[in-house]
Structure formats: C-alpha cells, structure tokens
Amino acid sequence: MSQHVTPRVRPELYVEVQQFYASQMPLLEARRLEEFLLTFTPDCTLEHIPYGWRFEGREQLLKEMSARRGDPDKPRAEETSARRAREENIAYYDGLVYRYWFDRMLIVPAADDTLKVRYQAMVSMTDAQGKVSFEPTTVVEDVLERRDGELMTRSRVVTHDSANWADKIHNPG
Amino acid sequence: MSQHVTPRVRPELYVEVQQFYASQMPLLEARRLEEFLLTFTPDCTLEHIPYGWRFEGREQLLKEMSARRGDPDKPRAEETSARRAREENIAYYDGLVYRYWFDRMLIVPAADDTLKVRYQAMVSMTDAQGKVSFEPTTVVEDVLERRDGELMTRSRVVTHDSANWADKIHNPG
Amino acid sequence: MSQHVTPRVRPELYVEVQQFYASQMPLLEARRLEEFLLTFTPDCTLEHIPYGWRFEGREQLLKEMSARRGDPDKPRAEETSARRAREENIAYYDGLVYRYWFDRMLIVPAADDTLKVRYQAMVSMTDAQGKVSFEPTTVVEDVLERRDGELMTRSRVVTHDSANWADKIHNPG
Numbered sequence: 481m482s483q484h485v486t487p488r489v490r491p492e493l494y495v496e497v498q499q500f501y502a503s504q505m506p507l508l509e510a511r512r513l514e515e516f517l518l519t520f521t522p523d524c525t526l527e528h529i530p531y532g533w534r535f536e537g538r539e540q541l542l543k544e545m546s547a548r549r550g551d552p553d554k555p556r557a558e559e560t561s562a563r564r565a566r567e568e569n570i571a572y573y574d575g576l577v578y579r580y581w582f583d584r585m586l587i588v589p590a591a592d593d594t595l596k597v598r599y600q601a602m603v604s605m606t607d608a609q610g611k612v613s614f615e616p617t618t619v620v621e622d623v624l625e626r627r628d629g630e631l632m633t634r635s636r637v638v639t640h641d642s643a644n645w646a647d648k649i650h651n652p653g
Numbered sequence: 654m655s656q657h658v659t660p661r662v663r664p665e666l667y668v669e670v671q672q673f674y675a676s677q678m679p680l681l682e683a684r685r686l687e688e689f690l691l692t693f694t695p696d697c698t699l700e701h702i703p704y705g706w707r708f709e710g711r712e713q714l715l716k717e718m719s720a721r722r723g724d725p726d727k728p729r730a731e732e733t734s735a736r737r738a739r740e741e742n743i744a745y746y747d748g749l750v751y752r753y754w755f756d757r758m759l760i761v762p763a764a765d766d767t768l769k770v771r772y773q774a775m776v777s778m779t780d781a782q783g784k785v786s787f788e789p790t791t792v793v794e795d796v797l798e799r800r801d802g803e804l805m806t807r808s809r810v811v812t813h814d815s816a817n818w819a820d821k822i823h824n825p826g
Numbered sequence: 827m828s829q830h831v832t833p834r835v836r837p838e839l840y841v842e843v844q845q846f847y848a849s850q851m852p853l854l855e856a857r858r859l860e861e862f863l864l865t866f867t868p869d870c871t872l873e874h875i876p877y878g879w880r881f882e883g884r885e886q887l888l889k890e891m892s893a894r895r896g897d898p899d900k901p902r903a904e905e906t907s908a909r910r911a912r913e914e915n916i917a918y919y920d921g922l923v924y925r926y927w928f929d930r931m932l933i934v935p936a937a938d939d940t941l942k943v944r945y946q947a948m949v950s951m952t953d954a955q956g957k958v959s960f961e962p963t964t965v966v967e968d969v970l971e972r973r974d975g976e977l978m979t980r981s982r983v984v985t986h987d988s989a990n991w992a993d994k995i996h997n998p999g
Binding site for chain 3: 482483484486487488489490491495581583584585586587598599600602614615616617619640641643645648
Binding site for chain 2: 828829830831832833834835836837840841927929930931932933944945946948960961962963965986987988989990991994
C-alpha cells in the first residue's frame, strides 16, 4: 500500500471556506431562510441519503424549510420523525434552538473555482428548559463554487450514520 | 435581497486567533484561573445573557471563578442550578472535568488591533465514572484586542440558547 | 505572573495539520485500518492513560484494532467495558458508527520536521436506530513528524478525563 498523502490547499482558500460556513450556517439556525439560501447557487441541490429526499433549486428548498424549520418560541411539536413530519406537515423544530456542529473538514480544490468539502456534522437541540439532545451523526459532502467572487454551495449530500434516521423520533420529550 | 458576502480575514490572523483560544481555554478547564485571566485585558467584561450576570475586571472574575469552578478530585456537588450556586456559594463544578467545545468561529477584523469573534459553544461534563452530559448550547461574542503584541479578550458576551439556563439543574445525577 | 503568549505557527503548516487529521481520522472511522496506520510512522507509539495500554509499531496496533473495531453492520456487542473487551476479545464497536470530535487544536512546532499537537477529543457513537451516545472526554497529545514530505503521527498519548474510563460500560443499551 502506498504512502498517505495529505490533500493540500492554500491557506487563503482554507480560511475563506471556514469563514463561509461560519457565516452560512448561523442563518439556518436563526431561521433566516431567504438569506441562507443566498449562500446556495440558484441551481443548487440538497440530498439526504439513505432513504431521504432530494431538493432542487432555492424555491423548492425554501418551501420545504419554511414548512419544517419552525419557531423556537412556540411550544415543542409533538413527538415525530422526519418522515412523518413531511407527510403530516409538522414544523418539527418548533420550541427548539438547533445548532450544527461541524468537524474534520477536508477541503479538496477541484476544477477552477470549484471545491469539494467533506465534513462530519451533528445537530444539537436545546429546548426552553435547557435540555440538550443530539440527532444521529452524519457525513456531509459539499461542492462549493465561486460565482461573482463569492463562494456558494452548489450541492450538498448528507449521509446519515443511521439508516433509520428518517424514522427516528427526533425530539423525544 | 443582495448577494451573501463571506467576511475576509488574513490567514496569519485567522491562525493566531485559533491558537489564542486553544491556549486560553485549557487554562480555564485546568482551573489555572490566574493564568486564564491574563488572557483577558485588565479592563475586561464578561456577561451572561439573558437573565445572567455581568463581571468587570480581572479581580471580580477571579473572585467569582474561584468560588464556582471547584475541584475535579472532590465529590460531586449536590444538584444545583447556576443561580442557586451563586446564592448559596456552591462550587458546582466539583467532581467534574468540563471541556468547552467551540464551533463556527467567525472572525471579523474591526478597528486596528481589534477583532470581533463570534462562535457557538457547548460545555461537556465528564464525571469520575465517565458519564458525559452537556450544558445548554450558547453563542459567544468576543472582542479581542492586541496589547503589547498579544491578543487578549476585551469583552465576552455569552448568550444562552435556553432562557431558563440559570435555573436548570446543571449536573443531574 | 507574566503575559500570556499565544504560540505562533505558519498558516501553511496550520492548514496542513488540519487537513492531515481530516484525512487521517475518517480512515479509522471507516475501519480502513491498514490505510489508517500508514498515517503513523512505522515506529509509532499509542498510549491510553491512566490505567490503560501502550502499543508500539503498526503491527501491534493493527492486531489490536482489527480485534476491537468491529463492524457497523453487525448487531451491537453485548454491554462491556474497554478492559473486559480486551480480556474477552470482544469487538465492542460492532453495530455502531463512531466519529471523533476534535477541538481546541494547539500546534507547537518543535524541532525541524517535528510538531507537537494538543487537542481535546470526544467519540460519538450512533447505533442503527439513531441513538447517539458519547464516550468520556479526553485530551490528546500527538507528536507529528514529516517523513518523505508528508506528516505522520509519531506518537499519540490519550489522557482520559475519567480515571475509570476503561471500566465504564461504553455502550449501554
């Protein structure tokens, strides 16, 4: 077996990618969905595997997120799974502050103005009483593109570490 | 709505800030409080919101931290909240190793020698038997200043994601 | 007491170290053990303290890891501790996806082509039903060396935050 080779990336680009995510993800956590979607290209795709869903374009994403992301100041939603929440149109993040924790970010420059970024992600949920719980862990593969000078997410594929993630009660009381 | 713009920062400064926190926070975890406070400016402020407390200057901070930070080798304190621990002078971190987990660090250079840094933070607590629990998540906004060539924390505002954080039993058995 | 001094490191090296870990640790998580061990020097050492074990060289590590790391697609192992798993040869990660979470990475260049890296680490375990749990937190001290142009781990010392870590039931049902 051959030697391990660490993928190289210029420090300027590495730091820009870190700052990109650090300014992108708080918009989602704050439910500022239209601003969040401006960090995605108009022709973006977002996919959850296995056994999940695939969304295309900002409009489809906005519709899905507006229906699901809820309001931290409302009472918590009844116990539900991601799949049932979609079927029954439940805002399953009601009553919760959720935060994304990213780690192990590997940045691999691809074509001009295109990057592949892989990382692991975990979502914490804090309720009004201060109880903290975690969604199943995931690995995320993004393609970032530079358009008009700024990085944007072209595609995101979220692979869940539990095959049953979409049927798990995601906010047990 | 206009384009998303990623805040830029020079790689040298980005890395220095990372190394600053990586050398600052272990001092707090190790209860080396006087050394920890040398990473704050003499006129520092530290504030917990909402419904929390505000401390001014190293001396006030040292007094508070000395009373509260406890000893990992002692038995665990009785169940208490942050608010009651202050009222009854309980060292509520007795018997616990606590670690801060930071993520999503966004660095925005402000004036000369001044930086704004925003991140999310979570505290883990590991007890002698190896049980791990988590305090409610927070978002932290720091102002860092360079004095005599070294970065220091000028102010820290910790916004807790649960409005009831200070009344939560923070170390349930 | 003297001023706090932040250890400096060149941005190119800082980023290379981040990318090194981001390409090293997923190999362990994916149980690609032979590739993982190519990120260690042939004369590497790995030690768990306190009251743990010390391994020397890739061969010893491969033997230990092959016996213990298990298969995420198998049923979960019976409840066990790290110590009993070694005594009774149990693959205690069967049925689990485990991920390492690193934080607070402090990089201190030592001799030519040698770095000291300290960080805190936490292991999450996600089972097939999506339940997430955490092993006790740790602090890790690595020595990295550059050989043939690539960074490799020369030694790793994992200090567990709970003295009883090896006797804890690490995967309670």
